[in-house]
Amino acid sequence: MTSYYVFLDYFIHEVVPRIIEIIERPILQKDILWIIAPLLITLLLIQVYFGRYKNEQIGWNTAFSNSISFLWVTTTLMRYLYENSREGIFQVINFQFDKSLLIIALGLWAVISIILQFYHALPKKLDFLIYSPLTVHITSILVVILVTGNILIDLTTLYSSLIIFISFVVIFYIIRHKIRSPKEVEISLAIRKRHKDEETKRKIKELKNRIKDKENKLENWIKEIKGKINKFIEYVSFWNK
Numbered sequence: 001m002t003s004y005y006v007f008l009d010y011f012i013h014e015v016v017p018r019i020i021e022i023i024e025r026p027i028l029q030k031d032i033l034w035i036i037a038p039l040l041i042t043l044l045l046i047q048v049y050f051g052r053y054k055n056e057q058i059g060w061n062t063a064f065s066n067s068i069s070f071l072w073v074t075t076t077l078m079r080y081l082y083e084n085s086r087e088g089i090f091q092v093i094n095f096q097f098d099k100s101l102l103i104i105a106l107g108l109w110a111v112i113s114i115i116l117q118f119y120h121a122l123p124k125k126l127d128f129l130i131y132s133p134l135t136v137h138i139t140s141i142l143v144v145i146l147v148t149g150n151i152l153i154d155l156t157t158l159y160s161s162l163i164i165f166i167s168f169v170v171i172f173y174i175i176r177h178k179i180r181s182p183k184e185v186e187i188s189l190a191i192r193k194r195h196k197d198e199e200t201k202r203k204i205k206e207l208k209n210r211i212k213d214k215e216n217k218l219e220n221w222i223k224e225i226k227g228k229i230n231k232f233i234e235y236v237s238f239w240n241k
Helices: 002-028 030-052 060-083 089-095 097-118 124-130 133-148 155-178 183-240
Strands: none
Touching (some): 002 155, 030 060, 030 133
């Protein structure tokens, strides 16, 4: 019970204020707003589009483009650190190590992501989930705010960012599914659902047939073994006589 109160106290007095700080920083610091505005507008338009056309899905090319977006964010943040410091790039990394580490991590993620997309290395569903516009844009917006807003990089910020990330995912999910689709899209979705149900039934039927075949083979094998055992017993009994 004590640990529960400790966690609750930490959440109220540390995490919640940090969440508010992260959210209000673009409002207080206008230069951040100009950086994240294209990301926010793009994210909103994409969610509205996929909310209206629910029968469409992102493809490998879209996931590849989203990965490239990470590179754009990385270079923008590196330029921001460099332009706001009188020192050289290596001195910037030394004196602002936590922010530099965050940017470098984002850059490495961008390079790895581009390679994964280019060779279609990940399973399709997993890849499209990780590199969906929602995931990429919200992550990019949060990293921009943390770096340019001089937010302290620590575990509290990590927890706060995760909560903000999940909250925005849920909000945009609700927005996307509340948008009404055209009639032809609804018909397409109904046909797709029916086809999916039929495909599921077919696979279940195939699975049942395979199980039944294996049961029959096992039953025949048991009968064959029993027959051989009975013949062996008869053979032994004959010679014992």
